[in-house]
Amino acid sequence: MMLPKEIRQKSSELFPNDLEKQKIFCMGAAFSLGKDLSDFEAEEQQAEVVEEVKPQEEIYICxxxxxxxxxxxxxxxxxxxxxxxxxxxxxxxxxxxxxxxxxxxxxxxxxxxxxxxxxxxxxxxxxxxxxxxxxxxxxxxxxxx
Known part of the structure; x- marks a missing residue:
């Protein structure tokens, strides 16, 4: 079960520089929507795997x-x-x-x-x-x- 995109966007708007608070906000929203939190954690693990695949930013010496x-x-x-x-x-x-x-x-x-x-x-x-x-x-x- 996926958390609605609007909720994820709202969490990043409310806490732009704090990923931990974004996660807590999303978990609270998932709980209030009656979603199983284990499903939410599985989504988070999948997101982490996708982030690891992204290439690192290039270093520009100037x-x-x-x-x-x-x-x-x-x-x-x-x-x-x-x-x-x-x-x-x-x-x-x-x-x-x-x-x-x-x-x-x-x-x-x-x-x-x-x-x-x-x-x-x-x-x-x-x-x-x-x-x-x-x-x-x-x-x-x-x-x-």
């Missing part, structure tokens, strides 16, 4: 920079659709060569110039990011000696 950019676009009341978001992720990885710190530099540069998209700083500035990193590493090695 997530912090991406979140900064998406917050900036949200402030401007602009959003990305799924395909656009995937293209944005690829572009950020390409521009930053997979370096999360440089991805933040790209995002800050693009936000600072009020660009509609992501653009890497030009290399004709005094120091490119890579040169700054090499200088920083040299200073650290000198100080370590």
């Amino acid at each position: 997530q912090e920079a991406l979140d900064m950019w998406l917050a900036y676009k949200k402030e401007k009341h602009q959003t990305y659709k799924p395909r656009g978001l995937e293209a944005l992720k690829k572009k950020l990885l390409q521009l930053s060569s997979g370096n999360p710190e440089y991805a933040k530099v790209i995002v800050e540069y693009s936000m600072g110039n009020n660009y509609a998209g992501l653009f890497a700083p030009k290399n004709n500035s005094i120091n490119s990011y890579e040169q700054q990193q090499r200088t920083f590493n040299k200073i650290n090695s000198i100080l370590a000696d």
Whole structure:
């Protein structure tokens, strides 16, 4: 016996961040509807099996920079659709060569110039990011000696 979909939706509305309270709410509803709680527990076990099969979310190495950019676009009341978001992720990885710190530099540069998209700083500035990193590493090695 399945619990009505509306009851399950209501439990997630009432307790969006507490799965245990959602379960208790659903069990109370099942009991009040005269359903056998052992049937309810069997449904829960089936749901757990289905959840285990779901693939884990992919890890995106430039997530912090991406979140900064998406917050900036949200402030401007602009959003990305799924395909656009995937293209944005690829572009950020390409521009930053997979370096999360440089991805933040790209995002800050693009936000600072009020660009509609992501653009890497030009290399004709005094120091490119890579040169700054090499200088920083040299200073650290000198100080370590």
